[in-house]
Structures are given as C-alpha cells and as structure tokens.
Amino acid sequence: MKIAAAQIACSRGDIDANVAKMRQFAERAKNAGAGLVVFPEMADTGYSMTIIQERATTWTEGAVPQLQETAAKLAIGIISGVSEREGGAIYNSQVVIDASGQVVGKYRKTHLFGPAPVEEHKCFSPGNELVSLPWGALRLGLTICYDLRFPEVYRILACEQRSDVFIISSAWPFPRAEHLRVLALARAIENQSYVILSNRVGKDEGVSSCGGSAIIDPYGVIVAAASADREELVVAEVSEETIRSVRDRMPVFADRREELYEKRSKGDARS
Numbered sequence: 001m002k003i004a005a006a007q008i009a010c011s012r013g014d015i016d017a018n019v020a021k022m023r024q025f026a027e028r029a030k031n032a033g034a035g036l037v038v039f040p041e042m043a044d045t046g047y048s049m050t051i052i053q054e055r056a057t058t059w060t061e062g063a064v065p066q067l068q069e070t071a072a073k074l075a076i077g078i079i080s081g082v083s084e085r086e087g088g089a090i091y092n093s094q095v096v097i098d099a100s101g102q103v104v105g106k107y108r109k110t111h112l113f114g115p116a117p118v119e120e121h122k123c124f125s126p127g128n129e130l131v132s133l134p135w136g137a138l139r140l141g142l143t144i145c146y147d148l149r150f151p152e153v154y155r156i157l158a159c160e161q162r163s164d165v166f167i168i169s170s171a172w173p174f175p176r177a178e179h180l181r182v183l184a185l186a187r188a189i190e191n192q193s194y195v196i197l198s199n200r201v202g203k204d205e206g207v208s209s210c211g212g213s214a215i216i217d218p219y220g221v222i223v224a225a226a227s228a229d230r231e232e233l234v235v236a237e238v239s240e241e242t243i244r245s246v247r248d249r250m251p252v253f254a255d256r257r258e259e260l261y262e263k264r265s266k267g268d269a270r271s
Contacts, residue, residue: 081093
C-alpha cells in the first residue's frame with residue numbers, strides 16, 4: 001500500500017482553517033494512490049501551549065469529527081496529531097481514523113518536552129501507554145515528536161507489539177534538524193521497520209519547525225523526503241515483502257540476548 005506524509009504549516013488557534021488544509025492534503029494523498037495520510041503534531045491548533053490550553057476540545061467536537069468526515073468522504077485513512085481534552089486534563093495526542101471515518105485508535109504522547117520555553121508538562125498530562133494497531137497486513141506503532149529520542153519506545157513497539165511501521169507526528173524545530181534526520185534513520189535501521197515521519201514547517205511563537213518529513217524503509221533508505229521549509233506531500237509504497245526481506249537477510253530480532261538485558265535491568269551493583 002501507499003502511505004503519505006503531509007508537511008504543513010498551521011494557523012495558530014484556527015482549527016477550521018487547519019482542518020481545511022488537512023482536507024486538501026488528504027485529497028492530494030488520495031489522488032496519489034495513498035490509503036493512509038499522516039499529519040504533524042498538534043495539526044489542529046498549532047504548537048502553542050497558550051493556544052492549546054484555550055482551544056483544546058474533547059473529540060466529540062473540534063477537529064476530529066471533521067477529520068472523520070474527510071476520511072469517510074475520500075475513503076482514506078488519516079492519522080494526525082491533535083489536542084485532546086478529557087476532564088481537567090489536556091493530552092498531546094494522535095488520532096487514527098480508518099477509511100470509513102471511524103476512530104480506531106489513539107495515542108497520548110508519553111514523553112513530554114520539558115525545557116523552556118516550551119515546557120509541555122505545564123500544559124499536557126502524559127500518556128501512560130504505548131500503542132500499536134493493525135493496518136491491513138502491517139502493524140502501526142504510534143509516536144509523537146520527542147518520543148523519537150527514546151529508543152526503548154520503538155524497541156517495545158517492534159519486539160513486544162510486533163510493529164513494523166512507525167508513525168511519527170512531529171513539530172521538530174530547526175536548531176535540531178540533524179537530530180531528527182539521524183534519529184529517524186536509526187529507529188528504522190535498528191528495528192528493521194518503516195518510519196513515516198510527518199513534521200511541521202512554519203513558525204509558532206518564534207520557533208521554526210524544520211520540515212524534512214520522510215518515508216524511510218526498513219534498510220534505512222530514505223525513499224521519499226520533503227524540503228526543510230515548504231509545505232509538501234511525500235508518498236511511497238510500503239511493502240510487507242520489503243520488511244520480510246530485510247529481516248530475513250539480517251535476523252537481528254532472533255539474535256537478541258534477552259537474558260542479558262533482563263539481568264542488566266535488575267541493577268546488579270557489581271556491574
């Protein structure tokens with residue numbers, strides 16, 4: 001199947017305008033033959049803690065019902081970073097919508113970015129669960145932005161949950177653009193899995209996102225990539241056969257030494 005990653009700029013606080021743009025990119029993805037399109041982190045509100053606190057909604061209103069309508073109308077799957085309000089808490093989330101318009105999954109960002117001036121922990125509650133779900137013959141592992149710096153997340157998704165396609169919605173900034181590229185490549189190579197990276201462009205409160213959205217295959221080959229500063233759509237074929245071929249040629253999962261890792265995790269004082 002083909003999967004698309006949409007690289008967009010967002011209008012801060014203008015949910016209707018952002019959803020309208022997402023609808024346009026979903027149409028482009030459908031016309032390119034994609035069965036799934038992935039959007040960046042906080043694509044509904046823009047990446048501003050003040051705005052998110054003001055505009056975050058439950059998923060019975062706001063962006064999610066509109067995205068469900070778009071998915072059903074176009075018969076395409078949509079995964080997007082969106083705000084989520086539940087009771088007194090706000091989450092930095094991903095919604096998964098299938099081609100019939102049904103919400104079939106969600107992930108709440110587990111690793112919140114703490115350094116100033118962002119200080120996500122002052123706005124969001126952290127999620128406490130790693131999430132994967134089947135998508136046809138594939139299994140998608142869901143992650144958001146800063147999660148990329150924690151290889152344990154992807155190892156669990158790959159080894160324990162059997163994910164073979166990592167979905168990353170991001171608002172990664174320019175000063176660390178090379179980190180984004182290298183870490184995304186590493187997650188693909190070490191887990192012999194596809195990476196579908198949808199990053200933002202544009203500015204939020206003076207911080208520029210660095211683009212570079214990409215689709216990386218299980219061998220670490222960048223099969224499609226976007227620029228650093230323009231809105232673009234990248235599309236590529238994602239193949240179960242390619243995953244199997246890479247893993248058969250180099251069986252790293254079979255060669256893992258779980259007994260050593262478990263011993264180290266127990267904190268042997270002599271080591």
